[in-house]
Amino acid sequence: MRLRSTASAALVASCALVLPTAGPSLAYDHDRDRGTLGELHYRFTDGDGDVRRRTIEPADNDTCYRLTNTSRNRSAFWVANETESLALLYQDGSCGGEAVEALRPGERAHDLSVRSVYFKPTGHHHGHHDGHHGGRDDWHDDWQDD
Structure with a gap:
């Protein structure tokens, strides 16, 4: 049972590291597609x-x-x-x-x-x-x- 809790905690921690960096990356690509004046x-x-x-x-x-x-x-x-x-x-x-x-x-x-x-x-x-x-x-x- 303890092994399953540790694995779940590791999965949650890895998602927390990945998710914050994905947001700005998507926003940057959107702005680049938009172009400038x-x-x-x-x-x-x-x-x-x-x-x-x-x-x-x-x-x-x-x-x-x-x-x-x-x-x-x-x-x-x-x-x-x-x-x-x-x-x-x-x-x-x-x-x-x-x-x-x-x-x-x-x-x-x-x-x-x-x-x-x-x-x-x-x-x-x-x-x-x-x-x-x-x-x-x-x-x-x-x-x-x-």
């Missing part, structure tokens, strides 16, 4: 004065994203919106106050000082714009050459 590229100057490039891949609209590696003294000065959403750029790190720039899909902006971005849905997807920010091909060449 696209990519937002940005440039900032690091503490040594070198220009750095970063990309974020937002997963959701109606969400604020801090631009990684930016701070009060090191904000992003160049941004290209290659998402399917409107990107509202903010000077602070938590999308507070008024947006300093709004970029439609495919647009870019420079001479900025921003640290966060808020994505809003838009009916316009993956377009090319010939406004003052330049078209997608222009920013792509500019992004790769520097």
Whole structure:
């Protein structure tokens, strides 16, 4: 009888070890299948004065994203919106106050000082714009050459 209790306890303990890891794994696979809104590229100057490039891949609209590696003294000065959403750029790190720039899909902006971005849905997807920010091909060449 004691052997059966020990075996049952071992089975319960092994299930307890397996079950908690299965949940996050399934959630991760689901998120990967869902994809992202696209990519937002940005440039900032690091503490040594070198220009750095970063990309974020937002997963959701109606969400604020801090631009990684930016701070009060090191904000992003160049941004290209290659998402399917409107990107509202903010000077602070938590999308507070008024947006300093709004970029439609495919647009870019420079001479900025921003640290966060808020994505809003838009009916316009993956377009090319010939406004003052330049078209997608222009920013792509500019992004790769520097």
